[in-house]
Amino acid sequence: MKSWLILGASGHGRSLASVIRGRGDRIAAVGDRALSAEAGRTAAAEAFRNTDGSVPVMLDDDAPALDLALAESLSVTIAVGANGVRSRIAAGLLADERFSRLAGALVAASATVDATAVLGPLAQVCEHAHVGPLAQVGEAVIVNTGAIVEHDCRVGAGAHLAPGSVLLGAATVGREVFLGSGARVLPGIGVGDHAVLGAGAVATRQLDGMATYVGVPARRLTPTKGPAH
Incomplete structure (x- = not known):
């Protein structure tokens, strides 16, 4: 215990x-x-x-x-749910060698993590989540309730996969990416650093970082001036 x-x-x-x-x-x-x-x-x-x-x-x-x-x-x-804040706290801890033995991953009893998967320090795999063969999950990543990281996927440090989100085979998401509830990244597709994929959105092509995407297929959200009509 x-x-x-x-x-x-x-x-x-x-x-x-x-x-x-x-x-x-x-x-x-x-x-x-x-x-x-x-x-x-x-x-x-x-x-x-x-x-x-x-x-x-x-x-x-x-x-x-x-x-x-x-x-x-x-x-x-x-x-801490906010990716940037969680990443900063994690970086401070991991820079101090005294915490290296205390900063392992937290994996729920009901989660499944393949023996060949790699979890970074301070990663979290919550209830009923799944991390598949040869997947790599970076430091301070949240794989939230029921989220799926399929085989050969890569998840950058500080990312947050919200409940029910899915990365299909060999998908890649960058640092501090946020996937909303039910969002999906199709096989082999990449999502750039600091991007946001809205709830239920589906990434069917490469998505740049530092942007928000919504819809099926996911499209870049363009800010509007003034009230929408």
Whole structure:
């Protein structure tokens, strides 16, 4: 049984708490600035309570939370949905060799990860997600509930595959890409760094980075001036 520090007490943090409990592991501590308020600590105590009824240590600053992780050899996971923020936190942790042994991937008990797949440090594979043969998932990636990363796919660091999204065989997504719920990238298709593929969109051709795409097939979203008619 592992003991965990969760950095972040928001909705994704509660989802990761469920993953940890489902593994039979223990949540030892939660760190989030929102826990500075008494009401926030009280609500979080219930949301992060362990199956044995124990309550994690609630800390309102990352520094003491990480000091506790080092002192008690807690595994660390980053419960921040925003790709850029999560990536920055991950980069800081991974630059400190003291955290190298604490920054493994978190994999739900109901997820399937092929033995030949590679998960980067601080990656998360949530309930009923699947990572297929020879897939490579970068550091601090979220493969969210029910998402699928098929064989030979590549997922760049800091990306987030929302619930039900799918990467089909040998698809590639770059750094900090966001795939909305139910989005799909067809076999062999690439999506550039920092792109957003909207919910239900289907990438049928190569998509550039730094842009938002919607629809079937996915098309680049063009901002409009003034109210739409």
